[in-house]
Amino acid sequence: MKLVEQFQYGLDAPICLTWELTYACNLACTHCLSSSGRRDPRELSTAECQAVIDELERMQVFYVNIGGGEPTVRSDFWDLVDYATAHHVGVKFSTNGVKITPAIAARLAASDYVDVQVSLDGATAEVNDAVRGAGSYATSRRAMDNLAAAGFVGFKISVVVTRHNAGQLDEFKAIADGYGAQLRLTRLRPSGRGADVWDELHPTAAQQRALYDWLLDHGEGVLTGDSFFHLAGYGESLPGLNLCGAGRVVCLIDPVGDVYACPFAIYDNFLAGNVRDAGFDKVWRESELFADLRHPQTGGACTSCSAFDSCRGGCMAAKFFTGLPLDGPDPECVRGHGATALSTVDGAHAPRPSGDHSRVPVTIGRRRPERACDESPLAGITH
Amino acid sequence: MACAASTEFDLDAAWRLHPGVSVRPERFGALLYHFGTRRLSFLKSTALLDVVRGLDAAPSARAACATAGVPAGELPTYRQALATLAASQMVVERS
Secondary structure (H helix, E strand, C coil), X not given: CCHHHHHHCCCCCCCEEEEECCCECCCCCCCCXXXXXXXXXXXXXXXXXXXXXXXXXXXXXXXXXXXXXXXXXXXXXXXXXXXXXXXXXXXXXXXXXXXXXXXXXXXXXXXXXXXEEEECCCCCHHHHHHHHCCCHHHHHHHHHHHHHHCCCCCCEEEEEECCCCHHHHHHHHHHHHHHCCEEEEEECCCCCCHHHHHHHHCCCHHHHXXXXXXXXXXXXXXXXXXXXXXXXXXXXXXXXXXXXXXXXXXXXXXXXXXXXXXCCCCCHHHEEEEHHHHCHHHHHHHCHHHHHHCCCCCCHHXXXXXXXXXXXXXXXHHHXXXXXXXXXXXXXXXXXXXXXXXXXXXHXXXXXXXXXXXXXXXXXXXXXXXXXXXXXXXXCCXX | CCHHHHCCCCCCCCEEECCCEEEEXXXXXXXXXXXXXXXXEEECCHHHHHHHHHCCCCXXXXXXXXXXXXXXXXXXXXXXXXXXXXXXXXXXXXX
16 A cells, blocks of 8 residues: 555554644734734643643654744743653744744754744745735844854745745745755645635746746755645646645644644634643544544545546645535646636635634735734733 | 665665654554654555664664565565665664
């Protein structure tokens, strides 16, 4: 049996998992997957986070991808990173760079078990800041400067590919090369606030094709988090596993301990349980939702398509949040079946993301906080 | 890159698992994660897992294969698998 088929039946523990540590964020990106902004007062405590890490160590989960929100605004963040690495759980964390001072960068550079992904959604301040907010480009670049100066080789620069930055791939690569960093490109999902801007920001069909060719040219030198497997429908598979790992090899823990099948689907339909009830291991092993996902999935209308073996029908979250059926085509299906399906869907009936933690209504290119303190990373956080 | 190593692997040298590699047995074999290179690899059989786990204690990779019960006729396949692991620094020569 091929490995990818083995993975479809699930593993005893995830290969890695995404852990959104907090919904608190100093930014208010228009496409935020988790609609972050304000801290949820029910957030897992330090002790509860440590208990989760203890379980991950027992399950031999190699590393966690920590995100948020902006995880570094949690006052116990660096202690949790140290706790995880001391317990043989590697940490990759995503940050907008706000807390990556020269001192922190030096500390990070000293550990083999910590990896950093700095988000950047435009190779120029103009393109980046229209989505991530004024000043965010400068913040990211300063963090990268600090990491490089501290000798952190191979940190990641993480880019969500949009209609506005899809033409900047060479520029992103040049920025990464200049730092001795690695470029990571991921797919824009219509999740969280991303649902509000997806129509406007998701790459055009021509941009998708150009992206696919660019990724093939750059091979394993550019990371993708396996997020473009729907592009395999063009013919050749991109490097990576090329499968939807939801509930089978990946999952997500949210700030309040809810476990979801997929990092891009924080929604009741994909909720498997909560780590506060009986721990993470029990959810991973016994959740009915995960058991369902570990059966071979039906491809519905896609099964008769010659590309189905390579794209597998695409991304579950992308379908769900655009109102498409889960056994139908991906909204960005490279054969155009998604566009056809979308034209028959009433967008008003697409599921609305469940938890909105936004501080203020967020719109592209215009971001005006209600009060000055909303700009503070600690806004909305009570101790 | 150590691409040259993927075609050559000295079965008679002494090898070991890289100290930065974590091994997780799975029903199909095992998952390997290298914390230094942050790369994931797969062992596609439990027999290969036995070989890899036996490297540290064996005088040579050939001996580790023998201890794990690898038939002589299958040695080239195992050599190729070990060469791939050496190319990604999952296993390294003992000095």
